[in-house]
Amino acid sequence: EIVLTQSPGTLSLSPGERATLSCRASQSVSSSYLAWYQQKPGQAPRLLIYGASSRATGIPDRFSGSGSGTDFTLTISRLEPEDFAVYYCQQYGSSLLSPFGQGTRLEIK
Amino acid sequence: EVQLVESGGGLVQPGGSLRLSCAASGFTFSSYWMHWVRQAPGKGLVWVSRINSDGSSTSYADSVKGRFTISRDNAKNTLYLQMNSLRAEDTAVYYCARLGRGCDYWGQGTLVTVSS
Numbered sequence: 001e002i003v004l005t006q007s008p009g010t011l012s013l014s015p016g017e018r019a020t021l022s023c024r025a026s027q028s029v030s031s032s033y034l035a036w037y038q039q040k041p042g043q044a045p046r047l048l049i050y051g052a053s054s055r056a057t058g059i060p061d062r063f064s065g066s067g068s069g070t071d072f073t074l075t076i077s078r079l080e081p082e083d084f085a086v087y088y089c090q091q092y093g094s095s096l097l098s099p100f101g102q103g104t105r106l107e108i109k
Numbered sequence: 110e111v112q113l114v115e116s117g118g119g120l121v122q123p124g125g126s127l128r129l130s131c132a133a134s135g136f137t138f139s140s141y142w143m144h145w146v147r148q149a150p151g152k153g154l155v156w157v158s159r160i161n162s163d164g165s166s167t168s169y170a171d172s173v174k175g176r177f178t179i180s181r182d183n184a185k186n187t188l189y190l191q192m193n194s195l196r197a198e199d200t201a202v203y204y205c206a207r208l209g210r211g212c213d214y215w216g217q218g219t220l221v222t223v224s225s
Contacts, residue, residue, distance in 0.1 A: 001171075035211035037154070044204055044218060045146075045154060050211035057213075088154050092211060096168040098144065103153040 002027055002091050006101035012109040019076040021104045023089035028069050033092050036065055036074045039103075040085045048087075049074060076106075084108050111135040111214045113205050118219030125195050125223070131188040131205030131216055139163070139183035142208040145190050147201035148218075155201075158190065159208070173199075195223045 003026040013019055023034070036049040047056040049065035052072055062077040076083055089101040117129040131143070145157040158169045158179040167179050178191040188205050200223045206212035 037212070039154070044215040045206075045212070046215075047211045047213050050213075054210070056211065086153075090154075090156070090212070092208060097170065098156045098159055099170075100146075100154045100156055 001097055002029060002099060004089055004091060004099055004101035006087075006089060006104045008104060009102075010105045010107060012107050013079055014109045015079050015081055017079050019074075019079055019083070019106060021074040021076075021087055021106070023067075023072040023074070023101050025070045025072075025091065029072075029091050031068045034065075034067070034072050035090045035092055036063075037088045037090065038083075038085050039088065045088065079106075081108075111207070113207065113214055113216035115203065115205055115216040115219035118203065118221045120222045120224065121195055122225050123196060123223055126191070126193045127195065127221060129190040129192065129203055129205075129219060129221070131190075133186045133188065133207070136207070136214075138181075138186040143179075143181065143188045144206045144208055144212060145179060145188075146204045146206055146212070146215075147199075147221075148204070149198075149201040152201075157203070160188070192221070195221075197223050199223050 005024045007022045031052040034052040037045040039045040053065045064075045086103045092098045112134045114132045144159045160167045160179045176194045180189045202218040204218045205216045207214040
């Protein structure tokens with residue numbers, strides 16, 4: 001069973017700064033099936049990145065994903081006020097299980 | 110417009126049962142795998158179960174295996190989650206999600222509270 005570990009648990013930054021979020025898998029994950037989601041309070045999650053590096057429809061280009069194997073990264077190049085939220089990674093696809101990481105809370109410094 | 114609308118949540122006693130539904134519209138439901146994901150109050154997202162497009166293959170998180178059953182009715186464009194032997198730790202908002210390239214569409218969630 002794959003376990004996804006996200007770091008840091010909380011990231012405190014200011015608008016305009018660059019955010020780097022990490023997702024590490026306990027075993028190799030196909031890059032084709034690694035996704036990132038954003039969730040704001042009281043809302044359903046929103047897909048940001050699929051296939052480790054492809055932006056979902058309507059997602060601004062300040063969001064980018066990278067990585068392969070066991071290490072994946074979500075980068076937000078210049079934080080906007082609306083980007084402060086909780087971010088999750090997920091392994092999906094045809095394997096049996098589709099776990100999420102525990103989340104990274106991005107808060108305003 | 111793609112829409113997923115969950116229903117069936119509510120208050121249930123420990124050991125009880127509940128069936129959640131997820132009504133899909135705006136896309137060819139029978140072509141997509143579907144997932145259930147839950148979120149306990151103030152906690153993170155937890156994957157629960159998934160089903161393939163024709164319902165012939167399912168999988169479950171260890172925490173619900175043997176107690177929950179995912180199913181679908183492609184004629185009714187509806188996804189289900191039958192939850193039996195409910196425990197306090199099953200208290201959560203339950204979301205259904207469409208698996209496209211990632212879980213690209215989500216419902217608004219339905220709250221299940223397990224308490225005496």
